[in-house]
Amino acid sequence: xxxxxxxxxxxxxxxxxxxxxxxxxxxxxxxxxxxxxxxxxxxxxxxxxxxxxxxxxxxxxxxxxxxxxxxxxxxxxxxxxxxxxxxxxxxxxxxxxxxxxxxxxxxxxxxxxxxxxxxxxxxxxxxxxxxxxxxxxxxxxxxxxxxxxxxxxxxxxxxxxxxxxxxxxxxxxxxxxxxxxxxxxxxxxxxxxxxxxxxxxxxxxxxxxxxxxxxxxxxxxxxxxxxxxxxxxxxxxxx
Amino acid sequence: xxxxxxxxxxxxxxxxxxxxxxxxxxxxxxxxxxxxxxxxxxxxxxxxxxxxxxxxxxxxxxxxxxxxxxxxxxxxxxxxxxxxxxxxxxxxxxxxxxxxxxxxxxxxxxxxxxxxxxxxxxxxxxxxxxxxxxxxxxxxxxxxxxxxxxxxxxxxxxxxxxxxxxxxxxxxxxxxxxxxxxxxxxxxxxxxxxxxxxxxxxxxxxxxxxxxxxxxxxxxxxxxxxxxxxxxxxxxxxx
Amino acid sequence: xxxxxxxxxxxxxxxxxxxxxxxxxxxxxxxxxxxxxxxxxxxxxxxxxxxxxxxxxxxxxxxxxxxxxxxxxxxxxxxxxxxxxxxxxxxxxxxxxxxxxxxxxxxxxxxxxxxxxxxxxxxxxxxxxxxxxxxxxxxxxxxxxxxxxxxxxxxxxxxxxxxxxxxxxxxxxxxxxxxxxxxxxxxxxxxxxxxxxxxxxxxxxxxxxxxxxxxxxxxxxxxxxxxxxxxxxxxxxxx
Amino acid sequence: xxxxxxxxxxxxxxxxxxxxxxxxxxxxxxxxxxxxxxxxxxxxxxxxxxxxxxxxxxxxxxxxxxxxxxxxxxxxxxxxxxxxxxxxxxxxxxxxxxxxxxxxxxxxxxxxxxxxxxxxxxxxxxxxxxxxxxxxxxxxxxxxxxxxxxxxxxxxxxxxxxxxxxxxxxxxxxxxxxxxxxxxxxxxxxxxxxxxxxxxxxxxxxxxxxxxxxxxxxxxxxxxxxxxxxxxxxxxxxx
DNA sequence: AATGAATGAGCCTTCATTCAT
DNA sequence: GATGAATGAAGGCTCATTCAT
Numbered sequence: 002x003x004x005x006x007x008x009x010x011x012x013x014x015x016x017x018x019x020x021x022x023x024x025x026x027x028x029x030x031x032x033x034x035x036x037x038x039x040x041x042x043x044x045x046x047x048x049x050x051x052x053x054x055x056x057x058x059x060x061x062x063x064x065x066x067x068x069x070x071x072x073x074x075x076x077x078x079x080x081x082x083x084x085x086x087x088x089x090x091x092x093x094x095x096x097x098x099x100x101x102x103x104x105x106x107x108x109x110x111x112x113x114x115x116x117x118x119x120x121x122x123x124x125x126x127x128x129x130x131x132x133x134x135x136x137x138x139x140x141x142x143x144x145x146x147x148x149x150x151x152x153x154x155x156x157x158x159x160x161x162x163x164x165x166x167x168x169x170x171x172x173x174x175x176x177x178x179x180x181x182x183x184x185x186x187x188x189x190x191x192x193x194x195x196x197x198x199x200x201x202x203x204x205x206x207x208x209x210x211x212x213x214x215x216x217x218x219x220x221x222x223x224x225x226x227x228x229x230x231x232x233x234x235x236x237x238x239x240x
Numbered sequence: 241x242x243x244x245x246x247x248x249x250x251x252x253x254x255x256x257x258x259x260x261x262x263x264x265x266x267x268x269x270x271x272x273x274x275x276x277x278x279x280x281x282x283x284x285x286x287x288x289x290x291x292x293x294x295x296x297x298x299x300x301x302x303x304x305x306x307x308x309x310x311x312x313x314x315x316x317x318x319x320x321x322x323x324x325x326x327x328x329x330x331x332x333x334x335x336x337x338x339x340x341x342x343x344x345x346x347x348x349x350x351x352x353x354x355x356x357x358x359x360x361x362x363x364x365x366x367x368x369x370x371x372x373x374x375x376x377x378x379x380x381x382x383x384x385x386x387x388x389x390x391x392x393x394x395x396x397x398x399x400x401x402x403x404x405x406x407x408x409x410x411x412x413x414x415x416x417x418x419x420x421x422x423x424x425x426x427x428x429x430x431x432x433x434x435x436x437x438x439x440x441x442x443x444x445x446x447x448x449x450x451x452x453x454x455x456x457x458x459x460x461x462x463x464x465x466x467x468x469x470x471x472x473x474x475x476x477x478x479x
Numbered sequence: 480x481x482x483x484x485x486x487x488x489x490x491x492x493x494x495x496x497x498x499x500x501x502x503x504x505x506x507x508x509x510x511x512x513x514x515x516x517x518x519x520x521x522x523x524x525x526x527x528x529x530x531x532x533x534x535x536x537x538x539x540x541x542x543x544x545x546x547x548x549x550x551x552x553x554x555x556x557x558x559x560x561x562x563x564x565x566x567x568x569x570x571x572x573x574x575x576x577x578x579x580x581x582x583x584x585x586x587x588x589x590x591x592x593x594x595x596x597x598x599x600x601x602x603x604x605x606x607x608x609x610x611x612x613x614x615x616x617x618x619x620x621x622x623x624x625x626x627x628x629x630x631x632x633x634x635x636x637x638x639x640x641x642x643x644x645x646x647x648x649x650x651x652x653x654x655x656x657x658x659x660x661x662x663x664x665x666x667x668x669x670x671x672x673x674x675x676x677x678x679x680x681x682x683x684x685x686x687x688x689x690x691x692x693x694x695x696x697x698x699x700x701x702x703x704x705x706x707x708x709x710x711x712x713x714x715x716x717x718x
Numbered sequence: 719x720x721x722x723x724x725x726x727x728x729x730x731x732x733x734x735x736x737x738x739x740x741x742x743x744x745x746x747x748x749x750x751x752x753x754x755x756x757x758x759x760x761x762x763x764x765x766x767x768x769x770x771x772x773x774x775x776x777x778x779x780x781x782x783x784x785x786x787x788x789x790x791x792x793x794x795x796x797x798x799x800x801x802x803x804x805x806x807x808x809x810x811x812x813x814x815x816x817x818x819x820x821x822x823x824x825x826x827x828x829x830x831x832x833x834x835x836x837x838x839x840x841x842x843x844x845x846x847x848x849x850x851x852x853x854x855x856x857x858x859x860x861x862x863x864x865x866x867x868x869x870x871x872x873x874x875x876x877x878x879x880x881x882x883x884x885x886x887x888x889x890x891x892x893x894x895x896x897x898x899x900x901x902x903x904x905x906x907x908x909x910x911x912x913x914x915x916x917x918x919x920x921x922x923x924x925x926x927x928x929x930x931x932x933x934x935x936x937x938x939x940x941x942x943x944x945x946x947x948x949x950x951x952x953x954x955x956x957x
Numbered sequence: 958a959a960t961g962a963a964t965g966a967g968c969c970t971t972c973a974t975t976c977a978t
Numbered sequence: 979g980a981t982g983a984a985t986g987a988a989g990g991c992t993c994a995t996t997c998a999t
Contacts, residue, residue: 013983014982017983017984033274035272038968038969040968040969048984048985049985050986051971051984051986052984059969059970060968060970121363123363123421124356124359124363124417131424161442164438164439165442165446168442170414170418171410171412171413172406172410172411172414173410174410174418175407176406179362179410179417180362181361182369185373186378203403207403207407207454210449211446211449211453213449214449214450215446253958277992277994278994290959290995294958294959491998492962492963495963511752511841514752517991518988518990526964527963527964528964528990528991532990532991533964598841599842600898601895602834602840602841602895608899639920642917643920645900646920649889649896651888652888652896653885653889656840656841656895657887657888658840659843660851663847664855664856677877677881681878681885684932685932688927688931691931693924693927730980734980755972755973756974766980767974767981767983768974768975768976768981772981776974777974
């Protein structure tokens with residue numbers, strides 16, 4: 002707003018914002034919204050106590066910003082259809098979906114924060130969740146729905162199809178939400194790369210197996226030969 | 241409302257403890273550990289501000305107590321093998337397990353509290369979680385493991401078997417942990433009795449279908465005739 | 480609320496409240512509502528920072544309490560009809576009214592606080608003013624109206640009568656509201672006992688003179704012989 | 719909106735000063751010195767946050783400037799002897815004085831600001847008040863003193879004369895200082911033009927009546943024939 | 958044994974002001 | 979000359995906890 006008189010005043014502002022966002026992500030992930038304090042966030046960002054209010058208005062807006070940014074980062078870093086050829090079979094697309102969601106949720110590299118904050122948000126939803134659902138989760142839900150549409154016979158009960166989607170997502174998010182329990186049940190287990198591959202493969206197989214049977218029941222033969230169905234472009238690009 | 245010193249001081253003390261536990265359960269479930277205040281809990285329990293510290297030492301100990309009690313209640317109210325004949329088939333036992341866990345987690349009557357507090361605990365584990373895992377979750381995990389042992393061929397990879405257990409539990413807990421998102425994605429959906437039956441049936445079918453296929457692959461025919469295996473008592477009674 | 484367990488727990492609370500009220504009166508009078516800080520009030524009262532919130536809820540409620548108490552004290556210390564015989568003549572009653580109001584407003588002994596806070600309240604009314612008008616000012620206004628009713632002929636325009644009341648009160652409150660200016664205009668002037676007597680006498684004479692003429696005009700002869708009117712009990716006791 | 723360095727930088731600077739003064743007058747009148755914030759003033763003036771400090775040094779200096787300017791404006795807009803012929807009778811001059819002061823204090827058009835800020839200054843005098851008294855109030859006091867000198871017999875006690883002046887001013891300023899109470903006592907009353915005329919007339923009559931009697935007592939006949947005294951120029955021109 | 962008045966640390970926020978540009 | 983990002987002190991308030999009774 003207005004011509005920047007100093008050559009890098011914008012840059013300075015941006016840098017401070019960035020530092021605040023990073024520090025806030027760490028604090029919110031580690032201590033939750035209530036547990037994190039503006040003071041600590043500012044200190045960690047090397048900024049003044051008033052910096053949060055100056056740049057974001059208040060603590061809650063900062064939180065909302067952090068949440069949205071982390072989701073965007075996670076989605077960008079691990080796209081739902083990473084490396085898939087345009088004509089990928091539905092099974093491949095499901096495998097990619099599962100793998101990318103699992104990565105977003107477990108990957109230590111960035112999403113430890115994302116997963117933790119999301120899990121907190123589930124438990125203690127703030128206003129930020131509304132935006133998040135609208136912008137990031139709903140599209141993912143639509144994508145999975147489309148994949149299942151290709152995997153299940155057209156004759157299947159839509160509600161059953163929806164429950165299948167939830168079963169798949171549930172298997173994945175479980176590792177995000179229940180990690181503390183899992184670690185206590187099997188302390189030696191980790192969630193590194195190898196483990197993640199194993200998990201992704203298992204969930205994919207488990208789900209495909211279930212879909213096969215359920216689809217076969219609802220309309221015999223449907224899932225029996227999924228590979229023979231004509232290759233379809235993704236429904237999202239159609240809409 | 242004052243505590244008259246005399247013959248029933250023990251009774252009074254017990255009553256106060258009870259009232260505090262109830263009030264605390266409601267507050268912790270509704271507002272989380274941080275959000276709930278000792279003052280509100282005491283007021284709601286009709287007790288003194290200092291009652292929590294007096295009876296439980298501090299806020300965190302009260303929380304731990306509440307958590308343990310709620311788990312015990314939930315387990316008692318919805319036993320994992322409710323109404324099952326001693327010789328129930330593994331499929332039936334799995335269905336009962338799924339149904340009871342889902343009930344504990346979703347039932348409005350008491351476990352709204354349980355589910356919510358557990359979900360919080362996942363996100364922000366306190367010392368209370370260790371005890372909880374040991375006393376309540378581990379036994380449940382063992383039980384499910386035993387059921388799967390009966391459902392899957394003996395030749396199956398133990399790790400695969402374990403992952404199947406997690407897939408099943410994940411599908412269930414998903415409804416506890418992600419309710420805020422589910423409500424926003426499909427606002428008209430509820431979790432009343434009818435819905436719960438539908439969910440339980442779906443998760444059971446989805447999981448059995450998957451187990452069938454995975455078990456069949458690992459050792460063909462294994463799941464095809466589960467009933468012919470000798471009836472086994474539950475593993476807990478064996479240990 | 481509840482039987483006091485400690486013999487002087489109420490006394491302790493009362494003492495703290497008292498100290499807070501005194502300190503608050505001093506601070507509010509000296510610095511205004513905004514200028515006064517809860518911290519300073521508590522320090523001056525020898526109490527904790529949280530004492531205000533504990534005893535009064537918040538700063539504003541404390542202020543309201545202080546205001547009401549000061550008004551009550553002032554009214555009690557300098558009753559509007561102090562030392563008047565029941566059959567006092569209207570002129571005497573007006574003199575007493577003027578004198579008592581002037582005392583409340585100027586008396587150094589207690590009402591320096593009262594006058595200053597009231598003046599502030601005029602300038603920056605808070606919610607406390609509503610209560611104050613209702614409980615303390617309105618009755619005084621009624622009293623003066625009744626006195627004027629006895630001093631002015633019945634035929635006088637009620638609006639004129641009302642304006643006369645305002646003229647009288649205005650002369651008095653002027654010394655409360657404009658003291659800073661008066662001190663700067665005539666630095667050697669004080670408001671001690673002697674001066675106060677002089678002022679009261681002047682305002683009484685000035686006002687009676689004006690009423691005499693105005694009443695005489697409105698209805699010739701009315702004020703000309705006020706003493707000859709039958710002695711009346713005060714109208715307030717009649718209503 | 720930025721200030722282009724160039725030929726009219728002086729003009730721009732002056733415009734900014736002007737905007738700041740206007741905005742500050744509005745804010746100070748509406749919220750008081752403490753309540754008004756530098757940020758809001760600058761925003762309302764369309765200027766930078768630092769503009770106040772840049773142009774006026776600090777908040778208090780800006781306040782002082784605003785106060786002086788408003789007084790000057792009020793005095794200019796409603797001169798104490800507006801429209802009076804040079805040989806106006808003392809009674810006319812008193813009526814004009816009362817009317818102009820009342821206007822300054824009540825007129826919504828500009829002096830709502832002036833009256834309110836002055837009232838605040840009475841309550842919480844700042845250094846600005848000294849200058850104000852010297853430059854604007856003292857001359858007015860001298861003027862009123864001169865008018866009374868013409869209205870009262872020469873033999874009158876000077877202190878009585880002074881108190882009469884205060885009684886007159888008190889009646890007027892009352893409407894400025896106690897407006898919040900007046901509005902609460904009689905909510906339907908307004909201070910529009912009509913009302914102002916009525917008030918001015920009443921105060922003039924009330925005061926003249928009182929002066930008549932008091933003057934008559936002190937020196938019979940003095941007020942009876944004020945017109946016969948030689949016309950005098952205003953005291954200010956003499957001093 | 959049980960109370961409730963009192964505590965003090967700490968939270969979020971606001972504000973006038975400064976300073977590099 | 980004028981900006982606006984950044985500052986740091988301070989404010990009101992909340993909370994779990996303590997302690998004399």
